[in-house]
Amino acid sequence: KLQRVMILTSLSFTSHKASPVAQSKAARMNVAKSGYRVFSANSTAACTELAKKITERLGVELGKSVVYQESNRETRVDVKESVRGQTIFIIQTIPRDVNTAIMELLVMAYALKTSCAKNIIGVIPYFPYSKQCKMRKRGSIVCKLLASMLAKSLFSSSLFLLPGLTHIITMDLHQKEIQGFFSFPVDNLRASPFLLQYIQEEVPDYRNAIIVAKSPSAAKRAQSYAERLRLGLAVMHGEAQCSESDMADGRHSPPCVRNTSGHPGLELPLMMAKEKPPITVVGDVGGRIAIIVDDIIDDVEDFVAAAEILKERGAYKIYIMATHGLLSADAPRLIEESAIDEVVVTNTVPHEVQKLQCPKIKTVDVSMILAEAIRRIHNGESMAYLFRNITVDD
Numbered sequence: 001k002l003q004r005v006m007i008l009t010s011l012s013f014t015s016h017k018a019s020p021v022a023q024s025k026a027a028r029m030n031v032a033k034s035g036y037r038v039f040s041a042n043s044t045a046a047c048t049e050l051a052k053k054i055t056e057r058l059g060v061e062l063g064k065s066v067v068y069q070e071s072n073r074e075t076r077v078d079v080k081e082s083v084r085g086q087t088i089f090i091i092q093t094i095p096r097d098v099n100t101a102i103m104e105l106l107v108m109a110y111a112l113k114t115s116c117a118k119n120i121i122g123v124i125p126y127f128p129y130s131k132q133c134k135m136r137k138r139g140s141i142v143c144k145l146l147a148s149m150l151a152k153s154l155f156s157s158s159l160f161l162l163p164g165l166t167h168i169i170t171m172d173l174h175q176k177e178i179q180g181f182f183s184f185p186v187d188n189l190r191a192s193p194f195l196l197q198y199i200q201e202e203v204p205d206y207r208n209a210i211i212v213a214k215s216p217s218a219a220k221r222a223q224s225y226a227e228r229l230r231l232g233l234a235v236m237h238g239e240a241q242c243s244e245s246d247m248a249d250g251r252h253s254p255p256c257v258r259n260t261s262g263h264p265g266l267e268l269p270l271m272m273a274k275e276k277p278p279i280t281v282v283g284d285v286g287g288r289i290a291i292i293v294d295d296i297i298d299d300v301e302d303f304v305a306a307a308e309i310l311k312e313r314g315a316y317k318i319y320i321m322a323t324h325g326l327l328s329a330d331a332p333r334l335i336e337e338s339a340i341d342e343v344v345v346t347n348t349v350p351h352e353v354q355k356l357q358c359p360k361i362k363t364v365d366v367s368m369i370l371a372e373a374i375r376r377i378h379n380g381e382s383m384a385y386l387f388r389n390i391t392v393d394d
Contacts, residue, residue: 035118036378037083039063041092041104046350050125051091053367058375063088067104075103077111084116089169089374091123095350096328098128106149109164121167121377122150123370125348126324130174131296133181147181169373171348171366172295172323187373187383190390191323191346194364196228198344199291202362203319209289210234210315212281214306218294224394225293225321234283234290236306279309286314291321297345298326304338311339319344325351325361332358 038060040051048062055062064080090112092105109120132142150165168182171189179186199206210232213222219235226233290310297303297320307318318340325345327335335343336358343358345351346366355361369386376383 036087037063038089047093054371057371077108087119123169144181212292238277238279289317290315291319293321296324297322300331307339327354
């Protein structure tokens with residue numbers, strides 16, 4: 001009798017054994033119950049595609065939500081599943097309508113927080129307004145304002161406080177000092193390993209190339225690329241005449257010629273005007289492949305002018321490597337008509353329309369490092385592996 005009971009129990013267990021599909025679904029549910037989900041903050045094809053690539057690498061399902069604009073242009077977010085007690089990663093790429101993308105991120109964070117999410121981490125590959133990180137005349141540091149908006153409390157009372165975003169994952173901030181604008185952790189990932197791999201695999205005869213810095217301010221980044229590829233370095237120096245008028249600024253209103261009050265502090269020394277030299281190239285680019293590296297390529301007039309000068313100096317091929325391909329206004333047309341042979345950018349910013357207008361634009365996928373960053377943050381692992389062989393100036 002005991003043997004018969006054991007055989008029947010074994011057969012019953014075997015018949016109820018889950019299929020591989022059911023096991024996979026159960027594993028994914030366990031990942032969700034274990035504490036984290038990934039959502040896309042907008043419904044554009046580029047953001048959804050990047051989010052799907054990340055979730056496929058993580059082995060989880062993309063969170064169910066709907067983000068859309070109503071007829072009066074208000075942003076509405078509907079979360080279609082429970083997120084109670086979970087850590088949420090919101091993936092937000094920044095399309096051309098930057099302000100709408102920011103509101104989508106804020107509204108989705110608020111919707112998830114009011115649905116009792118435990119932590120909300122923003123995955124923003126390109127951080128918007130990063131160019132406005134310094135004071136310009138009577139302007140403002142808008143990047144600091146945006147950092148404060150993301151960190152401010154969503155709801156507070158005398159009893160409890162629910163914070164906004166608690167962490168941000170981004171890539172190649174325009175200035176490293178932007179991290180100091182935030183009151184919570186910021187992981188500033190680097191795209192250079194992917195761009196270096198593209199150079200090694202896709203640029204023919206890259207050993208005959210030279211890394212070019214478009215300006216002295218980009219020399220440190222170019223030096224990092226040159227040292228890791230064991231290539232030479234060239235720096236372009238000089239600028240075109242600035243068309244900006246300073247007359248309304250007040251700097252051309254001199255003090256009184258004669259000091260009648262007798263106060264020595266009013267006798268200001270004469271400030272010498274800065275004369276900008278013509279653009280020159282420090283380094284030999286003759287008979288070489290010129291690779292210009294930068295973090296953002298937006299208005300391409302400077303890159304087109306640099307390519308023309310490099311052609312005049314003897315470079316026979318010109319590549320541009322940048323992390324964020326904003327490519328605003330007439331950038332695709334200008335690139336197509338220029339001496340530039342190829343523009344290589346990552347998929348941190350949607351640029352499918354620009355690629356249709358200009359076949360010279362190529363894309364490198366960086367979803368792998370974003371997915372690994374999410375996994376390590378969730379598991380409490382060190383991020384140092386993602387920054388190996390990366391210098392501070394890269």
